[in-house]
Amino acid sequence: MLSSAQLIEFANNNGIPLWALNASIALVMAIVVFAICGLGVIVFVYMERKVSADFQLRWGPMHVGWHGTLQLIADALKLFSKEDVFPRNADPWVFRLAPIFMFLPAFISLMVMPIGPGIVIQDLNVGLLYILAITSISVAGIVMAGFGSYNKFAVIGSLRSAAQMVSYEVPRALSIIGVVMIAGSGKLSSIVGAQHIWYAILQPIGFVVFFVSSLAETNRAPFDLPETEAELVNGYYNEYSGMRFMFFLFAEYIALMSASALTVVLFLGGWHGPGPEFLGPIWFLVKLFAVIYVIMWIRWTLPRFRIDQVMDLGWKVLLPLALLNIFITGIIMLVI
Amino acid sequence: MISAIIYFSIFLIVGIAIVAAVIGISKLLQTRKPTKAKLDPYECGMPNVTSDPRVQFKIHYYIFGLLLVIFDVEMLFIFPWAVTFRSLGLAAFIEMTVFIAILVLGLYYAWRKGVLKWV
Numbered sequence: 001m002l003s004s005a006q007l008i009e010f011a012n013n014n015g016i017p018l019w020a021l022n023a024s025i026a027l028v029m030a031i032v033v034f035a036i037c038g039l040g041v042i043v044f045v046y047m048e049r050k051v052s053a054d055f056q057l058r059w060g061p062m063h064v065g066w067h068g069t070l071q072l073i074a075d076a077l078k079l080f081s082k083e084d085v086f087p088r089n090a091d092p093w094v095f096r097l098a099p100i101f102m103f104l105p106a107f108i109s110l111m112v113m114p115i116g117p118g119i120v121i122q123d124l125n126v127g128l129l130y131i132l133a134i135t136s137i138s139v140a141g142i143v144m145a146g147f148g149s150y151n152k153f154a155v156i157g158s159l160r161s162a163a164q165m166v167s168y169e170v171p172r173a174l175s176i177i178g179v180v181m182i183a184g185s186g187k188l189s190s191i192v193g194a195q196h197i198w199y200a201i202l203q204p205i206g207f208v209v210f211f212v213s214s215l216a217e218t219n220r221a222p223f224d225l226p227e228t229e230a231e232l233v234n235g236y237y238n239e240y241s242g243m244r245f246m247f248f249l250f251a252e253y254i255a256l257m258s259a260s261a262l263t264v265v266l267f268l269g270g271w272h273g274p275g276p277e278f279l280g281p282i283w284f285l286v287k288l289f290a291v292i293y294v295i296m297w298i299r300w301t302l303p304r305f306r307i308d309q310v311m312d313l314g315w316k317v318l319l320p321l322a323l324l325n326i327f328i329t330g331i332i333m334l335v336i
Numbered sequence: 337m338i339s340a341i342i343y344f345s346i347f348l349i350v351g352i353a354i355v356a357a358v359i360g361i362s363k364l365l366q367t368r369k370p371t372k373a374k375l376d377p378y379e380c381g382m383p384n385v386t387s388d389p390r391v392q393f394k395i396h397y398y399i400f401g402l403l404l405v406i407f408d409v410e411m412l413f414i415f416p417w418a419v420t421f422r423s424l425g426l427a428a429f430i431e432m433t434v435f436i437a438i439l440v441l442g443l444y445y446a447w448r449k450g451v452l453k454w455v
Contacts, residue, residue, distance in 0.1 A: 019342060026343045030350035081365045088375040099359075104351045111347055122343045129415060151377040152389040159393050163400050170407040177411070180418040238378055243362040247355060308454035311400070315452045319407070319443065323436055326414070330429050333421065 029121050033110055041253040042072045047289075048296055055300040076246070084242035087149060094148030099240070099247035101141030106254035109134045113261050114189040116271045116280035127188040128180065131262060132173050135217065138255065139165045142236050145248070149239035157235025160225050164310055165217055171318035172213035178206040178329040179266050192270030200267040205325040207267045209318050214259040216314070219252065221299035225307055260291040399451055410439055 011021045046061070046069065053060025061068025086095070112127040114120040124130050139162050146158020179199050183191040200207040216223040225235075237248045264270060264287045271280030305313070377389070417424070417432055446452060 019338070022339045022342045023346055026346035027350065029343070030347045033347075034350065034354055080362045081367075082362075083366050083368055084359075084363065085370070085374055087377055089377065100352055100355045103355055104348065107351045108344070108347050111343060122340050124340055129412075147390065149377075150389055151379075153378070155389050155391070155393075159397055163397050166400055166404045170404060170411070173408065173411040174414070177414050177418045180415065181421045184419060184422050186415065186419055233378070242366060243359045247359075311452070311454045315403070315443075316447065320440070323440060326418075326436065327433065330421070330432070334426060334429055 033121070034107070037107060037110070037250075037254050037257070040257050041250055042076075044253045044256065044292065045072050045249075047292070051293065051296045052300050055297075079242060079246045082242040084244060085239075087151070087239050089150040090239065091148045091150065094144045095239075096148075096244075098141050098145035098148055099244045099251070101144055102138055102251040103141075103247050103254070105134045105137040105141075106251050106258050109258045110254070110261070112188055113258070114192055114265065114270065115261075115284045117193075117277055118189075119281060120189055123187060123189050126186050128176060128186045128191070128266075131188075131258075132169075132176075135255070135258065136165070136169055138251070141251075145240070146236040149236075151239050153233050153238050154236050157238070160307060161219065161236060164223065164225060164307075164314075165219075167311055167314035168213040168216035168223075168318070171209050171314060171322045172217060174319070174322035175206040175209035175213065175325060176266065177322075178203045178325050181326070181329050181333060188265050192265055192272070195269050195272060198267065198269045203267065203325065203329065205321055205328070209322045209325065210267065211263060213314070213318060214263060215295065215298065216310070218255045218259050220256065220295055222302040222304050223310060224299075224304060225310060256292065256295065257288070260288055260295065263291050264288055396454065403446065403451075406442070407439070410436075 007021060007025075008018070010016075011018060049068075049071075050060045061071040064071045064074050086092075109131050111121050112124050112130055114123065142161045142165070143158050146154045146156075146161075179191060180186055182199065182202060183194040185191060185194070215221075219225075237245060240248060261284075264284060268287050268291070270287075271284045273279060273283030273286075275283075413435070414432065417428065421428065
């Protein structure tokens with residue numbers, strides 16, 4: 001993404017091998033992405049609390065800082081000093097590794113996200129497949145958390161969550177096919193580049209299927225069955241406390257960010273917008289926040305589904321719809 | 337290609353390192369006073385009465401896992417077809433329709449057999 005010709009010349013002049021150059025740029029990028037993630041999570045949690053307060057006619061956080069803006073930083077500092085309880089019977093390795101397995105996929109999937117014309121860390125040819133493959137690893141993290149913590153609620157929550165995520169992965173992956181057919185590429189930047197009309201308009205069925213199954217994949221309401229507070233007491237992470245708990249929360253919000261960014265890239269025109277080209281990242285951010293606002297709106301409007309309703313919706317409604325979408329897209333493309 | 341692998345591994349390492357470092361720093365700052373009751377598995381505030389939580393789980397989870405394998409592999413077959421669809425034309429479309437029809441038939445069979453019913 002940087003002007004690589006100059007960098008390669010600089011490396012040649014000073015005798016730096018190319019892989020070392022790549023690795024050092026990658027290191028800087030990884031830290032920058034992590035910083036963006038941290039900032040993003042703080043903004044999203046604050047936004048979530050304010051949006052929910054707005055929907056319930058409350059004020060939300062108001063006391064720490066101007067309109068409670070520093071509340072999340074205070075919470076993070078508090079969690080830093082909290083005791084990290086390790087249950088007696090918990091599996092030492094599985095219990096400790098689970099937050100990492102939850103956090104990593106969401107973090108790594110941001111690597112291929114194009115936020116502006118040419119502004120992308122690694123523009124893989126198979127970017128779309130890469131994101132689908134990486135984000136499905138987090139199921140392993142959830143099952144590890146459930147089985148590692150040796151707790152009945154955690155086991156039930158993790159199994160439910162695994163079944164739910166596994167079921168919604170299929171319609172999610174199949175709803176993307178229509179986009180790939182029109183754009184003729186699996187590279188995210190070329191999908192955005194080909195998107196002069198939003199694919200949400202060209203692919204209304206695909207968009208709805210993708211959006212609903214993204215909600216289920218990120219365990220957002222109305223699909224937040226894994227963490228039903230009332231029956232499973234936060235499900236798979238109910239034995240976690242302190243910093244590990246915070247990483248579960250962190251992973252959840254980064255996954256939300258990643259899923260919303262993918263929605264923007266695939267269906268809402270990515271960086272395209274009125275005005276000159278350098279406004280691209282700003283348009284991307286505006287669309288990202290709009291999608292996240294809609295997701296929060298859904299969370300505070302709809303009640304939670306039952307587990308059998310969730311499975312029915314996934315296999316009996318969304319999957320046939322996604323297959324139908326491929327068929328219709330194919331016919332229309334052949335006719336035109 | 338090589339640079340993609342380097343980026344991927346650096347991101348992986350940085351991700352693990354940051355999680356480990358943050359948990360490590362928090363370990364230095366926190367107070368630890370493990371008591372017997374605190375280390376018990378959580379059970380709605382009751383004393384721990386139930387037995388081993390790692391029970392046998394329902395067979396349904398396994399069946400949904402199998403269905404996932406079938407349909408995710410299907411998606412992998414459709415993906416390359418979708419990328420080159422524009423240049424392939426009608427014949428490829430008919431072939432893919434047959435392929436999807438077979439799988440839809442399989443889904444219909446599973447549906448009628450009551451596999452998709454959550455009990």
